[in-house]
Amino acid sequence: MKTDIEIAQANEMLPIKEVAATLSLTEDDLKLYGKYKAKVDIKKINSLNEEADGKLILVTAINPTPAGEGKSTVTVGLGDALTRIGKKAMIAMREPSLGPTMGVKGGAAGGGYAQVQPMQDINLHFTGDMHAITATNNTLSALIDNHIQQGNALNIDQRRITWKRVLDINDRALRNIVIGLGGPIQGVPRQDGFDITVASEIMAILCLSTSLTDLKNRIGNIVIGYTFDRVPVTVRDLKVEGALTLLMKDALEPNLVQTLYHTPAFVHGGPFANIAHGCNSVLATKTALKLADYVITEAGFGADLGAEKFMDIKVPQLGKSPDAVVIVATVRSLKMHGGVLVKDLNSGENVEAVKAGFANLQKHIENMQQYGVPVVVALNEFTNDTAAEIAAVVSLCAAQEVECVQTAVWAKGAEGGEALANAVVKAIDENTKAFVPLYVAEDSSIEEKIETIVTKIYGGASVIYSKEAKNQLRQYKKNGWDRLPVCMAKTQYSLSDDQKAIGRPENFDITIRSFVPKIGAGFVVALTGDILTMPGLPKEPAALRMDVTEDGVVTGLF
Template identity: 60%
Template sequence: MNSDIDIAYGSQMKPISEIAKDLLLTEQDWEPYGHYKAKLSQQILDKLADEPNGKIILTTSINPTPAGEGKSTVTVGLGQALNQLNKKAVIALREPSLGPTMGVKGGAAGGGYSQVLPMEDINLHFTGDLHAITTANNALSAFIDNHIHQGNELHIDPRRVEWKRVLDLNDRSLREVVVGLGGASKGVPRQDGFNITVASEMMAILCLANDLQDLKERLSRIFIGYTYERDPVTVKQLGFEGSLTLLLKNAMKPNLVQTIENTPAIIHGGPFANIAHGCNSLVATKTAAKLGDFVVTEAGFGADLGAEKFLNIKTRAGGFEPDTVVIVATIRALKMHGGLNKNQLHEESVDALERGISNLKKHMETIVQFNLPFVIAINQFPLDTEKELKFLTNWCASQGAEVSIVEVFAKGGKGGIDLAKKVIKSCATKTGYMKYTYELENSIEEKIVKIATNVYGAGRVEFTSTAKKQLMLLNKHGHDQLPICMAKTQYSLSDDPTLIGRPHGFTITVRQLTASVGAEFIVALTGDVMTMPGLPKKPAALNMDVKEDGRITGLF
């Protein structure tokens, strides 16, 4: 089979005007970014405010492994399959980050015959949204340092500036830096650091804002640090919420593209799920729900991370809830959760599959806790044996769970027809309202404990002395009513990436708590998770190149 990039280059895209026309959009509803990309207007939501929303389908997965799960591929394939069944489906995805694209993961636009196009643009600079977020974030850093340098009217303590600079690349050397060196004319020296753009509060704010006015109000509430008197300082006090909104004005507009089969796809925002809230923008999901009868969206990594945050944070901010959930699993990944190494995956092993299936079981239980129906999608790989597939489908049936074997990587939408039919049926089975893991009135500590015990299956939660002091400050400044955004390894239900499968009785250690007041959540850092990742020994960028005619190689 050809590489993803070769398949993409061999596909026939429609002009973006035709995709917009299929969605019944007028010329005032969108603006072109080249032949195959467009920005969508806020007026679409205003114009269609009284129209009913389409069914929202959330795609999540088991805990990821080096074997790969293909969650984005299944999301795209399911959208294509729904359209093959003559359902008006729109896909809503996150924008890929250059960090993992150039690092371990490579591109993130689906795969095989279930990709979003133009994949080379989407995986690189796209329409410049991430650059705009990076610029706005770093502009605020410049404004803070300039304020201190120019007399420091607000009495900001340089030792207690919490706002960090960002870069959308994995660069471990920037985790801790010193700025302002070189004498009085170069600024005031202070310790600083960089996060990756997709872990920033600026990214979260853009993704959780309902419109430009909401964006400006959220930006004004950003907490940047403390005064010498230990009072909090916000962007509103600095007076730069207007200029920051200006920098993000175009980035706030969702991006319209298409899949290999010309299914409309709205791609907007890209927070990581292990260190941020892991969902595409509210505006993108809401717009897709007005334009389609079905919306297929995804949340990053497993149900313990992306889906938990989608359901506890994003739905609260947006005032909606999904109609059903798709849990993606693979034979390969479940065998790794059962103890096999990656180089052993070519061997048939029902025993390893049976051991690893406990990971899938926990994620099923988590979705049931939210009172949502679900369908299990087994993303088939070439080396999966009939015996293994039969065991897994029989096990799912024994649990009373709908299950579908999907081949969307090799067959596109055709390989997801059975899944699409079961998803349509599942949407109709939803009863009652979704249940949250915690109530906003719960204390910060109670919320974290409920997530750790109910979603992860932890035995207990420990707070470091630093986290306890931060907890006191958060309560003092009235941030205790905010949702929680847990930063945790994606590879395990615990905060230890080596504890695969379904560990029991483990302890979650919260080492740091910070308030993202503009995003309206509290970030709880656990274990050794980093907000600025590093590159591997051999980055994916080593395989990337561009030919004389401009064709890209090695992006997948």
């Protein structure tokens, strides 16, 4: 059986100009990055503002196994399947980070016969957006330290600088560092650290900005630390928002590529859902809605993370709620939530474990229904699934009055997603409910928003705050930040903040150990459990399997 990279290399791509033409985009509307990649010019995007929106389909998932359940694959396959049944469809996805690409998962552009192309470019350096974010973030770090070195006119307390440097690779050794050693000409010594690039506030700002003006304003609002008098210091105080926006001006424009079936796709922005808000850019999604009748987008990890943040953080900025939600599940993930060890997931049929693990999927279904959107379950097929296990999932979903559709886009491409496409279109056409937000950010405090998320989405009992978190809450209220949305940083493997609590745990507490203000992005991050903003590499990283031949052919990229 061919690997993902082998399938991608055997596929013949169309020139991106031809793909753009199916969206009524001309070459003048594009900024070409070679033959098969392009950015859409911001001037063209602005000209589409008065166009009607298409239908929006959000793809999310249950709490995943470590290898993931194929959410991106289903997103791509659904887009191709909608095209196959005669719909004008477009996909809007996140950009992969080198962290998971080189670390646990390998490639992150879909899989099998449901991939976006050029797969190897997208998974590596693509159009340079990740590098632009890294450079912008670290330019700000250099400017902060230079300001202190050159006299510190803003009276910045170097002990209370919250802005960290970033790198787009998992590197645990950089989580906590000391800089400025070596004498006066080397800078002022202080403690610092690195986050992964996708956790940078610059990434969140890119994904929530709607224009260059909005981007500059958000960058100016970034809080980099505090003075000795505990007053917040912003990028605007440093007077460098213009320079930082300049570094980001090209990265703001969405990247246009294609699937194996030549369905157009935006791949733009990539915040993680466990440490950030987990959605591709507002600008890419908004533009796709103007160009196509059906737009398929994804939100990271389980619906308790990415989908909740999509609904409560992205939707207010997008001005458009989903017309349907697809929840991706797999037999193997249900077995895991039913108590089967990860190493034993392929050890044979276990219908009872599937039934027991359905409680996790059931909670995610209920969560999405709270928002008033129709739900379809996509059961992503794997070769080890048995007929009895599949029948059990379909029956259990039917008991919840939710259609469960077997999906085989990895193996069969567009054809394998046709049933899912028809089910989603039907769900959209028959829906009579209106979207209901979980909370209105400006009408409730941070504590009230967190309690709402914990009790209504996670199914928890209460929230516990550390002493540090309580002190921060008092300060945030004083600063006027308490009416912002909340972005929960939590493990993706459980509904709780304990990744070992599988299934549908009940009567648990969520512990908030601290907060991080992302005022430029427009939300407050609540850190739970042991969540890390700079992950580490596994014992056997995916990078060990990767190589390139003498003539430039990539191997081992998933």
